[in-house]
Amino acid sequence: MSRRKLVAGNWKMHGTSADLGEVRGIAEAARRLDGQVDVALCVPATLIHRAAEGVPGFAIGAQDIHMADKGAHTGDICAAMLHDAGARLTIVGHSERRDAHREDDTTVRAKAEAALRSGLKVILCVGESDAERDAGRALEVVTAQLRASLPSEGATAVNFAVAYEPIWAIGTGKVPVTHDIAEMHAALRATLVEALGEEGAGVRLLYGGSVKASNAAEIFAVEDVDGALVGGASLTAADFVPIVEAAAA
Ligand code: PEP
Numbered sequence: 001m002s003r004r005k006l007v008a009g010n011w012k013m014h015g016t017s018a019d020l021g022e023v024r025g026i027a028e029a030a031r032r033l034d035g036q037v038d039v040a041l042c043v044p045a046t047l048i049h050r051a052a053e054g055v056p057g058f059a060i061g062a063q064d065i066h067m068a069d070k071g072a073h074t075g076d077i078c079a080a081m082l083h084d085a086g087a088r089l090t091i092v093g094h095s096e097r098r099d100a101h102r103e104d105d106t107t108v109r110a111k112a113e114a115a116l117r118s119g120l121k122v123i124l125c126v127g128e129s130d131a132e133r134d135a136g137r138a139l140e141v142v143t144a145q146l147r148a149s150l151p152s153e154g155a156t157a158v159n160f161a162v163a164y165e166p167i168w169a170i171g172t173g174k175v176p177v178t179h180d181i182a183e184m185h186a187a188l189r190a191t192l193v194e195a196l197g198e199e200g201a202g203v204r205l206l207y208g209g210s211v212k213a214s215n216a217a218e219i220f221a222v223e224d225v226d227g228a229l230v231g232g233a234s235l236t237a238a239d240f241v242p243i244v245e246a247a248a249a
Contacts, residue, residue, distance in 0.1 A: 052086025
């Protein structure tokens with residue numbers, strides 16, 4: 001099945017109003033390559049409204065949401081608020097949140113379901129640690145993570161994507177060999193089809209972890225890699241646009 005590639009940036013805790021020019025530069029490239037590749041940028045919550053207003057039609061996203069629709073949750077932000085601010089998608093289950101905020105699969109699933117209920121598209125992250133890979137347990141751990149964090153309803157090929165992000169590859173400059181990426185993506189594809197039937201064949205499977213302009217083309221050529229989730233190299237248009245162009249090629 002042919003799936004148009006999706007390249008999403010994750011700015012993490014980087015970016016203030018001084019960086020809105022980078023958002024405009026990235027959105028401009030997305031407009032130029034419209035129809036060849038889908039592009040999204042997940043900025044800090046404080047920038048969502050200004051970023052979205054500055055680049056109408058471009059997909060600005062959040063990096064996390066609260067699982068409840070509203071309530072007494074000091075400091076948290078719910079899906080409806082992010083949607084109202086201009087977000088059109090959100091990441092859930094990033095390993096930095098699973099680790100630093102002790103988010104387990106049940107929490108991640110609830111967050112994905114809350115996002116879909118509010119009309120936000122979802123990028124759900126899964127990935128193994130280096131110890132799990134060294135122990136030969138990567139496939140088992142990551143497919144189990146996907147099964148347990150998959151929304152119980154509402155996920156479609158249009159509103160839902162999965163990002164395979166080996167934890168040891170995030171921000172380290174290390175990237176799995178293409179054979180390992182292909183093997184993992186095939187296992188995740190099978191898991192998606194098992195859980196979602198036909199729809200699972202259309203869900204995009206992104207790779208994330210130290211993607212750069214210099215390795216993007218090789219990664220995008222791997223079977224069942226339908227795009228990328230990019231951290232460090234998404235912070236500037238100069239670094240991110242060549243990755244987007246590689247996906248469009
Ligand atoms: C990420 O954190 O989602 C990520 C892939 O980061 P980096 O590209 O910097 O490894």
